[in-house]
Amino acid sequence: MLEIKPEIPVEGLTIAEAAERTGVSVHTLRYYERAGLVVTEIDRTPGGRRRYHHRDLKWIDICTRLRATGMPIRTLRRYAELVAAGNGNEAARLALLEAHRAETAARLAELQDHLARIDHKVTTYRSRLAEGSAEGLWDPQP
Template identity: 55%
Template structure:
């Protein structure tokens, strides 16, 4: 990026509203943004990089209060490196736990989908002319309707 981005360009780049950017500035998440002679915000590359990090934190579910705390620590300089590490480590652990839970849920869903595919494959097999074929179809139908398999 050469030069500066306007608030409209910045909002479009990140898929947020100009209102959100102004809120982030008021909330202390963004340092006061440079302004041109007409008072219009001009976002520099460092602002873009910082907002990209904030948006990533937000996407991970980090609450605004923790984002604000992190921004305050960052603004305070290198004396806060350990505190920033601790804050981000806590959120990393929370993200890892949510990810593990999602993976478990995905595995359960995959198992259920496999069960349904098998049941459907069995139910659409050509009708058998063997004795008891109707009983077999009724049993399969009952299995498909059994709420304990959902």
């Protein structure tokens, strides 16, 4: 998990500083807010500039990880809505996360199967090349 440094100034971080700390772009941070993916309203300076706090960075980390595992925006938005609504819907949140976990685990198992097949081909090529023979390797020529 992303280690969010606790030494955030009381007044918060600028959007550029938050982007640097979380590893996402300024554009992505603005998009998350526009798309309804944030759970608390982002603080603003008297001049209207965004200020991010520790809770915001932790939420961005969660969003980034869920997106990286393929969670659709609409599902992430639903999760954010549930979290923002507060206590009382934890079972719905859990069901959403469990469904996403199951989908992610299935994709991971499929990737592991693909990797095993690639590893087999790599092993075959290495052994044949070590023997000095390309016999039995794929050849596009008839």
